[in-house]
Amino acid sequence: xxxxxxxxxxxxxxxxxxxxxxxxxxxxxxxxxxxxxxxxxxxxxxxxxxxxxxxxxxxxxxxxxxxxxxxxxxxxxxxxxxxxxxxxxxxxxxxxxxxxxxxxxxxxxxxxxxxxxxxxxxxxxxxxxxxxxxxxxxxxxxxxxxxxxxxxxxxxxxxxxxxxxxxxxxxx
Numbered sequence: 001x002x003x004x005x006x007x008x009x010x011x012x013x014x015x016x017x018x019x020x021x022x023x024x025x026x027x028x029x030x031x032x033x034x035x036x037x038x039x040x041x042x043x044x045x046x047x048x049x050x051x052x053x054x055x056x057x058x059x060x061x062x063x064x065x066x067x068x069x070x071x072x073x074x075x076x077x078x079x080x081x082x083x084x085x086x087x088x089x090x091x092x093x094x095x096x097x098x099x100x101x102x103x104x105x106x107x108x109x110x111x112x113x114x115x116x117x118x119x120x121x122x123x124x125x126x127x128x129x130x131x132x133x134x135x136x137x138x139x140x141x142x143x144x145x146x147x148x149x150x151x152x153x154x155x156x157x158x159x160x161x162x163x164x165x166x167x168x169x170x171x172x
Contacts, residue, residue: 004069005109010131012063013101014048019166021088021101022064028084034071041065041134044161048098058098062164063130065138074108078118106131107145121145129157
């Protein structure tokens with residue numbers, strides 16, 4: 001049996017019931033043999049990021065990160081993530097388009113990999129507030145390989161997101 005490595009996965013979406021999609025995706029990850037959820041970050045909300053930049057005309061994103069222990073190999077983890085995205089209605093039409101669910105592998109152990117289908121660490125994580133801020137809240141001492149302390153990277157970007165609170169149910 002392969003030794004477990006820790007990985008950080010970023011989850012987010014801006015279509016449908018964003019909270020339920022993220023919550024359901026975490027449950028689906030947890031139900032996967034070879035994946036154990038170790039920690040979950042608070043969720044943050046942000047303006048949609050498109051290829052042209054921030055776009056306030058698109059629905060806002062809800063994002064968070066989870067730290068997992070996994071015995072899956074990087075490609076196996078990617079395949080599982082893609083199947084969970086599909087289960088939650090993800091349709092890959094346009095790059096950077098709105099979506100029900102997106103799950104990215106940010107780091108995976110000390111894995112350094114760059115291929116057409118998978119780059120670890122995630123090549124743009126160092127500049128994404130919606131990854132860095134919740135990650136820093138979850139794990140203040142975390143390091144993003146090649147870029148430094150996550151908390152230091154998150155600090156100048158923190159104004160781009162706000163911590164999301166689940167709406168309270170109205171009393172009848």
